[in-house]
Amino acid sequence: xxxxxxxxxxxxxxxxxxxxxDWDRAVELVEALRPxxxxxxxxxxxxxxxxxxxxxxxxxxxxxILEELDDENAIEVAExxxxxxxxxxxxxxxxxxxxxxxGDMAPDMAAIALSSIEDAADILPLLEYHDDTAGGLMTSxxxxxxxxxxxxxxxxxxxxxxxxxxxxxxxxxxxxEVKLVGVVSLLQVVMADSHSRIIEFMNPEVISINFDTxxxxxxxxxARYDLLALPVIDDENHLLGVITHDDMxxxxxxxxxEDIYRLGGVPDERISIAxxxxxxxxxxxxxxxxxxxxAMISVVVLSFFEDTIAQLAVLAIFFPIVxxxxxxxxxxxxxxxxxxxxLGEVSPRNGLAALTRELLIGLANGLVLGILVGLIxxxxxxxxxxxxxxxxxxxxxxxxxxxxxxxxPLGMYIVKIDPALASPVLVTTITDTLGYLIYLTxxxxxxxxxx
Amino acid sequence: xxxxxxxxxxxxxxxxxxxxxDWDRAVELVEALRPxxxxxxxxxxxxxxxxxxxxxxxxxxxxxILEELDDENAIEVAExxxxxxxxxxxxxxxxxxxxxxxGDMAPDMAAIALSSIEDAADILPLLEYHDDTAGGLMTSxxxxxxxxxxxxxxxxxxxxxxxxxxxxxxxxxxxxEVKLVGVVSLLQVVMADSHSRIIEFMNPEVISINFDTxxxxxxxxxARYDLLALPVIDDENHLLGVITHDDMxxxxxxxxxEDIYRLGGVPDERISIAxxxxxxxxxxxxxxxxxxxxAMISVVVLSFFEDTIAQLAVLAIFFPIVxxxxxxxxxxxxxxxxxxxxLGEVSPRNGLAALTRELLIGLANGLVLGILVGLIxxxxxxxxxxxxxxxxxxxxxxxxxxxxxxxxPLGMYIVKIDPALASPVLVTTITDTLGYLIYLTxxxxxxxxxx
Numbered sequence: 001x002x003x004x005x006x007x008x009x010x011x012x013x014x015x016x017x018x019x020x021x022d023w024d025r026a027v028e029l030v031e032a033l034r035p036x037x038x039x040x041x042x043x044x045x046x047x048x049x050x051x052x053x054x055x056x057x058x059x060x061x062x063x064x065i066l067e068e069l070d071d072e073n074a075i076e077v078a079e080x081x082x083x084x085x086x087x088x089x090x091x092x093x094x095x096x097x098x099x100x101x102x103g104d105m106a107p108d109m110a111a112i113a114l115s116s117i118e119d120a121a122d123i124l125p126l127l128e129y130h131d132d133t134a135g136g137l138m139t140s141x142x143x144x145x146x147x148x149x150x151x152x153x154x155x156x157x158x159x160x161x162x163x164x165x166x167x168x169x170x171x172x173x174x175x176x177e178v179k180l181v182g183v184v185s186l187l188q189v190v191m192a193d194s195h196s197r198i199i200e201f202m203n204p205e206v207i208s209i210n211f212d213t214x215x216x217x218x219x220x221x222x223a224r225y226d227l228l229a230l231p232v233i234d235d236e237n238h239l240l241g242v243i244t245h246d247d248m249x250x251x252x253x254x255x256x257x258e259d260i261y262r263l264g265g266v267p268d269e270r271i272s273i274a275x276x277x278x279x280x281x282x283x284x285x286x287x288x289x290x291x292x293x294x295a296m297i298s299v300v301v302l303s304f305f306e307d308t309i310a311q312l313a314v315l316a317i318f319f320p321i322v323x324x325x326x327x328x329x330x331x332x333x334x335x336x337x338x339x340x341x342x343l344g345e346v347s348p349r350n351g352l353a354a355l356t357r358e359l360l361i362g363l364a365n366g367l368v369l370g371i372l373v374g375l376i377x378x379x380x381x382x383x384x385x386x387x388x389x390x391x392x393x394x395x396x397x398x399x400x401x402x403x404x405x406x407x408x409p410l411g412m413y414i415v416k417i418d419p420a421l422a423s424p425v426l427v428t429t430i431t432d433t434l435g436y437l438i439y440l441t442x443x444x445x446x447x448x449x450x451x
Numbered sequence: 452x453x454x455x456x457x458x459x460x461x462x463x464x465x466x467x468x469x470x471x472x473d474w475d476r477a478v479e480l481v482e483a484l485r486p487x488x489x490x491x492x493x494x495x496x497x498x499x500x501x502x503x504x505x506x507x508x509x510x511x512x513x514x515x516i517l518e519e520l521d522d523e524n525a526i527e528v529a530e531x532x533x534x535x536x537x538x539x540x541x542x543x544x545x546x547x548x549x550x551x552x553x554g555d556m557a558p559d560m561a562a563i564a565l566s567s568i569e570d571a572a573d574i575l576p577l578l579e580y581h582d583d584t585a586g587g588l589m590t591s592x593x594x595x596x597x598x599x600x601x602x603x604x605x606x607x608x609x610x611x612x613x614x615x616x617x618x619x620x621x622x623x624x625x626x627x628e629v630k631l632v633g634v635v636s637l638l639q640v641v642m643a644d645s646h647s648r649i650i651e652f653m654n655p656e657v658i659s660i661n662f663d664t665x666x667x668x669x670x671x672x673x674a675r676y677d678l679l680a681l682p683v684i685d686d687e688n689h690l691l692g693v694i695t696h697d698d699m700x701x702x703x704x705x706x707x708x709e710d711i712y713r714l715g716g717v718p719d720e721r722i723s724i725a726x727x728x729x730x731x732x733x734x735x736x737x738x739x740x741x742x743x744x745x746a747m748i749s750v751v752v753l754s755f756f757e758d759t760i761a762q763l764a765v766l767a768i769f770f771p772i773v774x775x776x777x778x779x780x781x782x783x784x785x786x787x788x789x790x791x792x793x794l795g796e797v798s799p800r801n802g803l804a805a806l807t808r809e810l811l812i813g814l815a816n817g818l819v820l821g822i823l824v825g826l827i828x829x830x831x832x833x834x835x836x837x838x839x840x841x842x843x844x845x846x847x848x849x850x851x852x853x854x855x856x857x858x859x860p861l862g863m864y865i866v867k868i869d870p871a872l873a874s875p876v877l878v879t880t881i882t883d884t885l886g887y888l889i890y891l892t893x894x895x896x897x898x899x900x901x902x
Binding site: 008034036155158159168169186187190191223224225226228245246248249252253256257259260261263264265266277280281284285287288289291292294295296298299302303306307309310313314316317318319320321323324325328329331332334335336338339343349357360361364365368369372373376428432436 | 459485487606609610619620637638641642674675676677679696697699700703704707708710711712714715716717728731732735736738739740742743745746747749750753754757758760761764765767768769770771772774775776779780782783785786787789790794800808811812815816819820823824827879883887
């Protein structure tokens with residue numbers, strides 16, 4: 001079995017070689033690794049060392065490392081390289097990765113680098129497209145077959161064009177105007193009678209995507225239809241490029257991390273445990289200040305009831321239940337709704353059905369939990385009315401939580417704000433504020449009114 | 452561009468055809484769709500209709516639908532079919548999917564179905580492996596090449612063996628004992644000199660995985676090294692089967708949903724917005740009862756301070772800040788740690804560094820927020836001491852939140868409980884309980900002591 005755990009050890013050896021200023025040994029160690037491992041080892045090195053080591057590696061390995069590094073790290077390293085070295089390395093990168101890197105670099109540096117890159121013609125058109133669209137994901141390096149050539153011609157074309165491409169599984173077929181007309185797999189070409197024309201055995205029902213489509217929708221489409229490559233077209237069906245499966249996996253992972261982070265109150269998906277405390281703080285503190293602001297709404301609501309609390313301090317003792325349990329229920333509903341929206345299972349179309357379901361669940365949960373909480377208050381404090389107040393408040397709060405957990409993310413989705421981003425704060429604010437309001441209003445009327 | 456939005460319309464038409472009892476029309480409509488769309492339309496139909504419609508479709512489409520359906524739905528449909536129909540359909544399924552289905556069905560039904568399946572020899576060995584391991588993910592249908600055959604022989608072998616397989620991108624190479632010795636891509640075979648032997652141009656450094664490896668680790672390995680197919684071996688390096696990229700994408704999506712759900716307090720990842728309210732309740736209510744139990748810990752802590760609150764009701768008004776802001780900070784840290792553990796960025800090895808970082812961030816956040824909260828209390832209530840108490844408590848609570856947000860998930864990870872499952876409840880319990888305890892202890896000493 002392939003051993004993935006020895007990266008630490010290799011990193012140690014690389015560091016030792018660098019301390020000994022034995023650059024040959026460091027190069028040898030890094031070049032023996034696979035690209036993702038090379039990048040892992042590389043990104044642990046100090047920036048100075050990175051820029052010194054990269055030009056010493058063979059350009060293919062350097063290109064792989066630049067492709068695998070985080071965008072910011074890659075730009076940092078690239079901008080410190082000599083123009084010659086940079087051009088040499090970019091020449092070995094996949095055109096889409098090269099375009100991403102050049103597009104993010106300082107424009108003057110990118111222009112100089114581009115001027116001495118052989119494959120600039122492959123990269124230049126890709127610079128036009130938005131990073132967040134299908135056009136920004138596509139690459140131009142795939143083989144394109146004309147519909148009228150034979151299987152034998154196709155194979156000899158592949159032999160000529162692509163001595164080292166490893167990602168040619170689907171071959172896209174175009175007509176005289178380079179409009180997409182079909183797809184064949186390499187296997188089909190190999191198995192076809194060598195004289196038969198591509199158009200005779202290609203699949204004309206090719207799934208394609210407009211260059212302007214959002215990249216997450218693009219990745220979901222590829223995952224849904226299990227596509228290893230997706231052709232990108234313009235409004236007139238001209239083939240512009242191809243998106244490969246590795247980009248799909250990367251976009252999906254990025255999106256999941258983004259959703260998980262946003263639901264957890266970390267608004268910047270580039271923040272990971274490895275990012276410096278300073279950047280962490282800049283990303284997370286504003287979010288906590290926002291949370292403080294929304295908590296202040298509850299504080300203001302509570303301040304209206306200061307007299308009630310002063311008269312009956314036992315009421316405050318049940319606050320954790322009032323805020324906690326309905327908050328948890330709201331988060332459950334929110335999580336299911338947000339994930340459903342992301343996976344396309346929930347939409348405004350079936351929103352009413354989802355709402356009805358969650359209100360029913362809120363009612364059922366509320367009945368069970370309300371009775372439980374009421375009994376606890378009754379048995380513990382021996383006051384039937386207190387039990388009733390706490391129980392009824394819990395019931396109403398859980399119904400409100402079900403309502404907020406659906407309405408808030410769905411509303412965000414409709415006004416095109418990411419539901420995972422804004423919903424958690426809003427739902428918590430609603431369940432908290434409504435929770436305290438309902439509980440203390442009932443308490444004031446029932447308990448204080450009667451005392 | 453391929454239109455993905457017309458499923459609703461087609462579903463409407465299928466329903467209409469079924470209402471009219473026009474089965475031919477329904478079959479025609481479903482057969483015109485791509486597999487994931489067929490499954491989407493199919494799963495919206497009532498169970499009776501599903502079992503009636505499935506045998507009418509051509510077996511390949513039926514097989515695709517069974518493969519795409521949720522496991523539970525697939526078993527339900529399969530168990531209602533006539534044995535003949537079932538065998539005919541399973542014959543067309545991928546061996547791994549067939550093994551999954553048969554393994555989940557009632558054993559007697561599975562045995563009867565297996566006895567009349569042509570490709571039983573492909574399916575039987577797969578039944579041995581655990582669903583949660585690499586062995587459970589693998590399929591047996593790929594081409595295997597002997598190391599000593601020529602490129603031309605390989606191509607003619609592929610032509611004979613695989614008239615319709617669409618997933619042969621990597622071909623795995625074995626020796627006389629069927630031990631894995633290398634890999635070639637179909638492109639390499641096509642481009643090689645037709646007389647050269649496979650062993651001359653194959654890549655001997657093939658990444659493989661033991662059948663017993665956890666399926667999530669397997670999927671992460673495939674994503675990391677960008678593998679379209681991963682060979683599965685036993686302890687003696689014998690090739691057992693191959694895992695294809697579609698299984699990788701499915702496992703990763705399942706895992707992300709599981710993590711998102713568990714962080715959001717939905718312990719069962721099969722629950723989606725589409726699942727019946729009854730099942731939802733069975734999954735979610737116990738979790739809320741657990742939350743109620745942990746909230747009771749805070750309630751008990753608060754009850755120790757009932758006298759303090761009775762003397763100074765204004766203290767209770769700041770509860771939402773005490774519990775809310777440190778809860779949010781704890782959730783932020785928890786989210787980053789859990790995601791880091793899932794992606795392999797955090798481990799017990801670098802746990803101390805992560806903890807130090809989070810304590811620093813907690814300190815910095817705490818200073819800023821503590822001063823803010825203190826100022827709000829001071830300005831609003833005009834009591835400097837109250838401002839000091841609320842501010843210092845906020846500072847200490849944020850440091851505690853940073854501590855709990857790292858220690859809890861890391862501890863779970865070490866004792867091999869999924870951090871995403873148990874951590875949110877524990878972290879919230881800790882931040883809440885400690886929050887109230889710290890706040891009210893300081894308040895009792897400083898404010899009540901001095902009043």
